[in-house]
Amino acid sequence: MGFGGLYISISGIHANKKALDTVSHNIANVNNPNYVRQRVIHSESRYSTNVLTGFQFGYGVDIQQINQIRDEFLDYKLRREMAIYGYYFTKSEILEEIEVIFNEITSSGLQKVMDDFWNSWSELYKEADSLTVRGLLHESAVALTTTVNHIAIQLDNLQFNLNKEMLNKTEEVNSLLKEIADLNKKIKLAEGYGAHITANDYRDERNRALDELSELIPISHYENQYGEVVVTLNGRDLINGDYFNPINVELDGEKGLGRIYWSDTGEEIDLKGLGSLGGYIDARDKVVVEFRNRLNILVGEFASCINALHKLGVDLEGQQNQIGFFVIGNPEDPAATIKVNPELADFNKIAIGLTDAKSDGSIAKAILDLRNVNIFRDYEDYISGNNKYKYEDINGNTIEEIFDKIKDKNGTMNIDGFYRDLILSLSMAREQARDMVENQTILTNQIRERKQEISNVSLDEEMANMLKYQHSYIANSRVINAIDEMIDTIVNRLGVVGR
Secondary structure (H helix, E strand, O other): OOHHHHHHHHHHHHHHHHHHHHHHHHHHOOOOOOOOOEEEEEEEOOEEEOOOOOOEEEOOEEEEEEEEOOOHHHHHHHHHHHHHHHHHHHHHHHHHHHHHHHOOOOOOOHHHHHHHHHHHHHHHHHOOOOHHHHHHHHHHHHHHHHHHHHHHHHHHHHHHHHHHHHHHHHHHHHHHHHHHHHHHHHHHHHHOOOOOOOOHHHHHHHHHHHHHHHHHOOEEEEEOOOOOEEEEEOOEEEEEOOEEOOEEEEEOOOOOOEEEEEOOOOOEOOOOOOHHHHHHHHHHHHHHHHHHHHHHHHHHHHHHHHHHHHOOOEOOOOOOOOOOOEEEOOOOOHHHHEEEOHHHHOHHHOOOEOOOOOOOOHHHHHHHHHHHOOOEOOHHHHHOOOOOOOOOOOOOOOHHHHHHHHHOOOOOEOHHHHHHHHHHHHHHHHHHHHHHHHHHHHHHHHHHHHHHHHHOOOHHHHHHHHHHHHHHHHHHHHHHHHHHHHHHHHHHOOOOOOO
């Protein structure tokens, strides 16, 4: 063994020192949730052939690579499932907010207010000439319109807040895209210094950003030959090398709602019901709009029928004023603009009889009977064709004629039934979204646990590796010491006898 052995041992010391540094780096990041443990890959060094004997001898060990221990298939799978989770989690939270707005979980929701309204008509039918009962009816009607107005305003506010959140999520998407593009450049620059250099810490940051991005929008991605990740959405590049394609937002002129577009072509982006951003857009444009329309239909039909009957009535002063019980400011939006006719603040003008007899409660009885008449069709029947509710007034010269017109609508649900269908649809949609969230949570947790089994730092394993590399380091040091002693003997001690 000569100088060749010295070089071999030095390569061993260098390789084991790098392995010990990697172990130390792993231990230092044991509590870092985004860190993926690393390992040093050793390989034999080059060989040399003796021209005289033909024997080959090696030059020790080389560090081939310091790589991350991760399963990329699990990364792809997790990010695909996170897009589904993000959508339904967002939708579930928003449906829960709508449930709170309608407040049917407690005993103070719209159903309770409508019950009080019908009970007031029942009492007035029994005491048609009582100003006190008329006052109670007026009060319950005001409570009804106030409650409906409040629900409509809250739904509008929710839609506005969802729009703001959608804009914030779009900014977050663009921020993450820029971060990933910057990390691409850093990784390419760092790994450009040598074939065996890997920018693993930058890769951890990039994977963390990809995880966050995948919950917001349904991305696909792959890594090119330069170590850069290519991120696509619906088959089109968001990031590709130095190319960075952020998402543009434009506000429509009607309500100021944001729409997302490709910055390079100006085409609108369809997230296809995936990701948190897709959840906010669908909730704003579909979920809130649906229940807002249902409320408009309920209020519009309800008010139209009552108004038609009230116009036939005679008040306590013996006059047929032909005024509606309710006033709707905007026929396109009855829920937000309905109120009790201001003229009825004079309780004498509440018209509940067909004759000037003060005890006549024929109109009150007819209005009370409306509760059990199938005024409404299915919601889908209302929105089919133009997806927009149109307020329809009902008129007639007699109670029978008005009821005939109502029946001509081929309704399948009465007032209470239509509202129960609204609440049932809301609760079923919320339950479905919540079930999807629970399923996706279980699935993503299983994937994360599998990733942790592969990629997380184990202190026991790292301590075992530390002992292995430490002993190997010491062994190589002893070889160097032995070679040093041998050379010292040859150089300084041989040939000194007889001097």
